Amino acid sequence: MPPPTQDDAGPINILITGAAGLVGTQLAARLLSAPQYRVLLTDLADPAVPAGVAFPEHAAVLRGDVASPAFVAELLAHPAVQPLHAVFLFHGIMSAAAERDYPLSLRVNVDSVRLIAERLCEVHPGVRVVWGAKVPEGWTPTPQSTYGAHKLMTEVYLNEVHRRGGLDVFVVRFPTISVRPGKPTGAASSFLSGIIREPMNGVECVVPLRDRGFRAFLTAPSTVVENLMRVLRMDSGALPSHMRQIMFPGISVSVQELMDALAKYGGEDKLRFVREEVDEGLERILRSWAVDYDITTPLRLGLTVDQSADDIASPLWGLVERIYALPHPPPPRRRTRPMQVLCVGLPRTGTESLQQALLHLGYEHTYHGWDVVYDADTGAGYAPGWVALARRKWYAAGFNGDGGGAGGGGKGNANGKARITAEDFDELLGHCVAVTDAAASVFAAEMIAAYPEAKVVLNMRRDLDAWERSLRNTLVHANESWGFWIASWLDRECFWAWHVYERFLWPLLFRAPDGDMARAIRGNARWIQQEHCNMIRGLVPKHRLLEWYIEDGWEPLCKFLGKPVPDVEFPHANAVNGGWKAREEQCNKRWVERAFVNLILLVMAAIASIVVAKIYLF
Structure with a gap:
């Protein structure tokens, strides 16, 4: 069984062998930075309590040979770690x-x-x-x-x-x-x-x-x-x-x-x-x-x-995020109504059509990937929060700053907490009762655990060839846009739009650590789709799960949600020339205009600096 949680009474007692080595030393430092751990360190060489930890008094050391029966008996009976909860064998x-x-x-x-x-x-x-x-x-x-x-x-x-x-x-x-x-x-x-x-x-x-x-x-x-x-x-x-x-x-x-x-x-x-x-x-x-x-x-x-x-x-990205921190980050949101529907299918599986359908059925507001960077009220204001959650999910929340947005960069990681809770998600989408697209697919497992009463829709495409083409026409198209990348260095909001999607959400979802989305989609998309769907099926009880294809339309969706079938055609908002294209053009226009203004200001500042230098230095 796992050791007691942080909320349980009493300390968590841990033994580390090979504690003088790199992994043993660094794990000990992490454990001794939180008050709930008691750690016994052992090695053939003299193990030392790591310097600079918050609770050095919670550590004990014992030198010896773990291949000796007598020493092992002494080690496992050591009073510093009774009762023993976990052992890390690194020797x-x-x-x-x-x-x-x-x-x-x-x-x-x-x-x-x-x-x-x-x-x-x-x-x-x-x-x-x-x-x-x-x-x-x-x-x-x-x-x-x-x-x-x-x-x-x-x-x-x-x-x-x-x-x-x-x-x-x-x-x-x-x-x-x-x-x-x-x-x-x-x-x-x-x-x-x-x-x-x-x-x-x-x-x-x-x-x-x-x-x-x-x-x-x-x-x-x-x-x-x-x-x-x-x-x-x-x-x-x-x-x-x-x-x-x-x-x-x-x-x-x-x-x-x-x-x-x-x-x-x-x-x-x-x-x-x-x-x-x-x-x-x-x-x-x-x-x-x-x-x-x-x-x-x-x-x-x-x-x-x-x-x-x-x-x-x-670790330079922490500094970059501080430089591009939004000047007026929005406050954390609070949940006002229960989360009701999670549409956890991967991108380009009818996510915007589902959003429009759920809005028509009364699920106001239904959160979509566009809300991450094009929120009606804050623009990309909450994008830093999604970056912080992505970093907590995949990395070690390695930077202290989160760029100034809601969502708390690395919250709880000082004591080893990596779980993303409903409270964390609510700071970003507390105003929503349903979620589709990026947030729901990237954080599917975490959202399913955070909102155990919500119904889950696994939206998919039957034609995987068409799905791959759609990914290339959208995700890869944005990833390969030089204009988007250049603008991201000249406008704060555009920076966060690029940062959250092109450095975190899509590359990590499709296993593109080098940022090459074209190669990742070509090599990984199909098996990631299969693994993702299998994961959802394993996490969600059948009575809470609907496997749905865009071609299925209203009837199975409404039956699952307990809603009457509307007397209108099912929306197809994300066609190539539909909602997605309009949103892209709208975003690009605003970001490029501001980037162009900032570029002019930078050029003027550079010219002024040269003039001043020539006057006073030459």
Whole structure:
């Protein structure tokens, strides 16, 4: 079972092994920033309480060998964590080091985990155990290294322990973590952090292959910690009893892209510290790893993902959002009537037609994607709030500022809370009784949980070819608009329109971390549609769910909602030359006009600065 929630009485007691390592240290820092956690840190090296945490007095440390039965007995009986609620097992011998010393890897990566698990079953049965693995997701495991073989052995063992009811196990599969602070490790992947970390410190990094196109599946340390916090609170039933693996999301990044990020943020001169020298042993290990993974399941379960190599190397977007903060952000909304209908189908599945139909049936107001950036009263005023919720859903709410809108950027994340509640949504759409399009599809799982009494419509298209063409004609069309992008840097409201849709909602929904919507739609749209529909069917009881196609018209919709069938034709508001086109032209006209005025002012200011400089400086 999951540990007690923050609202339950008493502290939450957690043990972390391998606590002197990167993940253990950063997770401890996160836990000790909130008052409800008590943490016991252990490692073969001296573990230390992370500096700067809010509650250092809530930590205890114990040095020892977790492969020793006597030490394990002492550890699990430690008074600092009684009763024990959760265990994070992060100790291990990494890939290259494991290859050099097979007996040590077997003792640490296999035997010690079995020893701890057996003792836990005796003294803390049913406790949650989170173990860090490195086995490919969705692949037939064929390890080509000692480390991989031993991790697979342990993973199979822990699955069986959970199936038999001994412990509540989650096997979390880590991508390569980059950029790791500190010194190089014994892992074959160490250079994937060193390629940025060492040159930034004026130290050489050796890349063990001469292939800049080589790709690795990476994630940032802060993202790993955020996802561990989410797994800590995850319902045990989220995974089948015999398949406890969950792949942490990441992004596929090439050596060249990492070098580009180094040059961009460190300067071209830093590239001289990168030396490529083939190490056949390390290259063999590296090339045995998958370069990308399907992260649909972890995202569906609520885990978060980095966006690009730039996100791993730089947190500059927080500053950009502050610069473009709206001068008069609207106040948070409050719910005045219950939420009644959630239309959670993906975009271009009759969302605006559904909005018009629901308005005709008396559901005033029905929120549509256009309301995100073209609200009748506030324009894009609430777009920063949707950015904040998207960041909370997919990232670690990594920036403190939210750009000045409602919706609270990262609210609750200081103590690990990632769940989006009805209160959060109400700040943005409290005036609405129904939702369609972007908000409902992107946040479908969260809205279904937040509004358990609302009826759910899963709107779909039967002709998937036509659906894909429609996505290309709209989402891709906007994504590839240079005029839209340029205007977004010259007008605050246009910035947020671009930011919320082209950097967050659509790229994250269609798995386009690099922002290339054309490629994402081409490669991902159909399986995302299938996964999305299956998720909705699994989340919503049949009596609350209507599967509806635009061709179905009024009758099934009205029957489901308990409304009489209107004596008018069903609306088709989102035809290519209909409502969508009119809205696009209306938005563009306003944003471009203001951007043009701002451009003129910028040019005049630049000319004035040059004139003043010539007068007084030359």
